[in-house]
Amino acid sequence: MVHSLQVWLVAAIERHSPVADVMRTAWAWPLAESLHFLGLCLLVGAIGSFDLRLLGVARSVPIAAVHRLIPWGLLGFAINIGSGLLFVLTEPDQYIYNPSFHLKVLFLGIAGVNASLFYVTSFRQVFGAAPSLDAPRRAKLIALISLSAWIAVIVCGRMLTFYRPGPCVGDRGVLLTCNPD
């Protein structure tokens, strides 16, 4: 079931990709990669600073003040979703069958769920009428998971090129990690 979804997705993108022609011009791919790296720095700089503050770095600064950096982290994230889609929409098989990409998406999901848990569980203590300078213990755990998840996203992204899917032979797992064509 999942296999046929992957195959369908690759075929659909290959048929209708709106960006593949542009991305195959001389400097488009390298420039999109550069943008992806710039977005990564903005994301980790802003979100990482906030995580570090929750963990106790610069403890004298109100957490809400450091939280003003978060929109810049989201800007970095938006830049990277945009530039990342350019790659996937140009060479879909290189990502959709790549085990390192599957892990990258998993860690992105963990980072996302983890970030929403922060707002659900710790909003009042951190942003309420009498905010504490020391983050609650669960917020610290969330900050630690956030830093780890983003580092894992970077590592999986950097590993994509070393796990390029080859042609399928023999056993296949839950997700296709080889090119069936």
Add this chain to the structure above:
Amino acid sequence: MSIDPFLVWLESSALSEWVVGSESMLAFPGILALHAIGMAFAAGLAAVLDLRILGVAAAVPLTAFRRFLPVLWAGFWLNAASGVLLLVGYPTKALTNPVFYLKLALIGVAMTLLVRMVRLIEGGDVSAPAVARSLRRLAIASLVCWGGAITAGRLLAYTYTRLRA
């Protein structure tokens, strides 16, 4: 005088052969991953300081950024070390490419700007108009240098003319 004998010697060293030739994921792939992580923290935290100087998150006192600096420097030294390993792996590829020297120069300038910004911040009155103006100029220059260094670094994979001596 050619540097080729030096490059040939370096490429035949045990360390170079390990970086390039080892099957281990800790060799070339692992070093590349560390280089990306160090970049994220060094350039990312430097960019956050620049943005703060330019008015973002204005309620965070500039002096508080001193607390984040050890993480920035850790990222920098991680990248100095992983960068040296990558250079030992592919010395010809880097040293025969002008873009590599541009990248190093931009990082050198960016780190110098960082040290000057930190000195101004620790020197006292950051609200004095002359100091604030200098800080803003340094912050803009820093953003430009980091953006350039990262772009130059990424383009190294596309602009080299010789892979090995």
